[in-house]
Amino acid sequence: MLKLDDVRVSLAGHTVLRGVTFELPQGKTAVLVGRNGSGKTTTLRAIMGLVPLTGGSMSLGGTDLLAAADHQRAALGIGYAPEDRRMIPAFSVEENLLLPAVALNLSKEVKGERLSAVYDLMPELADLRKRPGGSLSGGQGKMVALARALVVATKAILLDEPFQGLAPALALNYARTLAKVRDARGDLALLITESSPQLLAGVADRALKIERGEVSETTLAALGH
Amino acid sequence: MDFLLPMLVDGLAASALIFFIAVGLTLVFSVLRVLNVAHGSFYAVGAYVAVTIGGVVMSAGAPQWLSFPILFLSAALTAALLGPVIERTFIRFTYGKPEAVQILVTFALFLIFEDLQKLVFGVQAYYQDAAVNVLGISDIGGIIYLNYQLLLIALAAAVVVALRVMLHHTRLGKMIVAVVADPEVSATLGIDTRRVYMAAFTIGVFLAALGGALASPNSGVAPGLGAEAIVLGFAVAAIGGLGQIEGAALAAVIVGIARVLAIYYVPQLEPVAPYLVMLAVLLVRPYGLFGAATQRKI
Numbered sequence: 149m150l151k152l153d154d155v156r157v158s159l160a161g162h163t164v165l166r167g168v169t170f171e172l173p174q175g176k177t178a179v180l181v182g183r184n185g186s187g188k189t190t191t192l193r194a195i196m197g198l199v200p201l202t203g204g205s206m207s208l209g210g211t212d213l214l215a216a217a218d219h220q221r222a223a224l225g226i227g228y229a230p231e232d233r234r235m236i237p238a239f240s241v242e243e244n245l246l247l248p249a250v251a252l253n254l255s256k257e258v259k260g261e262r263l264s265a266v267y268d269l270m271p272e273l274a275d276l277r278k279r280p281g282g283s284l285s286g287g288q289g290k291m292v293a294l295a296r297a298l299v300v301a302t303k304a305i306l307l308d309e310p311f312q313g314l315a316p317a318l319a320l321n322y323a324r325t326l327a328k329v330r331d332a333r334g335d336l337a338l339l340i341t342e343s344s345p346q347l348l349a350g351v352a353d354r355a356l357k358i359e360r361g362e363v364s365e366t367t368l369a370a371l372g373h
Numbered sequence: 374m375d376f377l378l379p380m381l382v383d384g385l386a387a388s389a390l391i392f393f394i395a396v397g398l399t400l401v402f403s404v405l406r407v408l409n410v411a412h413g414s415f416y417a418v419g420a421y422v423a424v425t426i427g428g429v430v431m432s433a434g435a436p437q438w439l440s441f442p443i444l445f446l447s448a449a450l451t452a453a454l455l456g457p458v459i460e461r462t463f464i465r466f467t468y469g470k471p472e473a474v475q476i477l478v479t480f481a482l483f484l485i486f487e488d489l490q491k492l493v494f495g496v497q498a499y500y501q502d503a504a505v506n507v508l509g510i511s512d513i514g515g516i517i518y519l520n521y522q523l524l525l526i527a528l529a530a531a532v533v534v535a536l537r538v539m540l541h542h543t544r545l546g547k548m549i550v551a552v553v554a555d556p557e558v559s560a561t562l563g564i565d566t567r568r569v570y571m572a573a574f575t576i577g578v579f580l581a582a583l584g585g586a587l588a589s590p591n592s593g594v595a596p597g598l599g600a601e602a603i604v605l606g607f608a609v610a611a612i613g614g615l616g617q618i619e620g621a622a623l624a625a626v627i628v629g630i631a632r633v634l635a636i637y638y639v640p641q642l643e644p645v646a647p648y649l650v651m652l653a654v655l656l657v658r659p660y661g662l663f664g665a666a667t668q669r670k671i
Contacts, residue, residue: 222563
């Protein structure tokens with residue numbers, strides 16, 4: 149469903165992605181593993197339209213992604229949680245969660261449905277709903293970023309280094325939530341970047357290894373876990 | 374002490390007009406991150422458009438009260454015609470560029486507007502004071518005020534409230550706040566940042582043009598209006614902290630009152646009063662009254 153074919157990206161004169169090719173079907177979860185600087189984040193940013201491609205093509209459910217401007221990718225159903233969370237500090241948690249619904253001009257019913265679906269999956273967020281987005285701890289922020297991506301997503305979710313900087317207990321908690329999301333949302337393709345994929349062993353169906361901007365198929369077992 | 378009330382009213386009325394310039398400048402800066410030198414031109418164009426339309430309609434024998442909605446209509450017309458076009462043709466090319474480039478481009482735009490005004494309207498002054506006359510005068514404590522001046526104060530206060538409500542309770546406002554905080558994440562959440570930039574710029578043009586239109590019945594229109602407006606607007610925006618709407622409001626009040634105080638006590642200092650205030654504030658708070666070095670807010 150999410151399909152990248154020979155995607156090439158250069159940033160400031162350096163080739164970052166040199167022909168990234170993979171396919172991720174609906175309902176499947178892939179973890180994109182690689183060292184810092186291998187092109188994990190750039191792959192996700194390219195899918196979101198935040199960096200220009202120098203070559204290749206991308207599609208989602210048969211729709212050409214390159215024909216859609218950056219802001220239209222959310223409307224196509226891709227939810228994205230960047231590594232550094234990036235909440236709007238002036239908004240409350242709930243306003244942050246509803247921001248994409250407001251931007252996409254969703255009807256009141258759909259807004260309500262998506263919000264309650266998110267609170268069902270992550271009940272701890274319901275207690276935080278009135279808190280300012282700027283006051284969240286790292287672990288809370290990661291959860292809210294995942295929830296915000298879920299509000300957008302109807303086809304795919306991209307999570308950039310979700311465990312980065314989380315204390316072990318919080319990382320475990322996040323992994324459990326992710327497993328719940330996986331069970332509840334069989335309609336979504338999940339693409340998760342991670343430098344240490346142990347925590348995703350129970351969630352991921354596939355492992356993709358990215359090295360110097362090139363992706364190859366591997367297994368979690370082959371990665372030593 | 375007999376001076377206190379008249380001084381306050383005069384000061385606040387002056388503040389109201391300054392506020393309209395500074396608030397648009399500060400809004401555009403906080404959303405687009407562009408210091409727009411041409412902002413004063415929109416003030417001047419708003420004034421010229423108001424005087425021109427007002428002149429035509431009044432001389433056609435229209436009722437006097439009509440001069441009042443014409444001021445708003447002129448500002449809306451100026452914003453609708455100039456806002457999107459100027460943003461698309463000039464301003465957008467300066468996004469993310471060094472300040473020097475932004476200032477060169479917008480200063481060039483300012484000079485173009487100055488000459489265009491002389492080309493279209495000539496160098497003579499225009500007056501159209503029907504709006505002041507129709508509102509009449511009030512007698513407060515034995516001193517006569519133009520009701521129009523009192524109305525300006527109320528309108529400025531209304532704009533502060535309207536902007537607050539717009540930013541926090543409307544779809545566009547929420548998108549503006551999000552783009553100010555993080556344009557990139559906003560785009561990934563479905564916000565068309567290009568349209569938000571255009572809308573915010575157009576609102577800025579509207580506020581400047583409204584300031585010019587509202588100033589015209591009392592002070593007329595003549596060449597040089599734009600330059601005067603932008604210099605004062607910058608001073609007030611800097612005092613308030615660039616990007617701060619409430620800051621601009623408070624700074625406008627301080628500058629307006631400082632000017633009037635100067636007129637009452639040291640008339641020679643009147644032209645420099647706003648800049649003395651700016652100097653004093655920036656010495657103590659380099660980022661302005663409401664500004665912060667790292668955090669920005671709208």
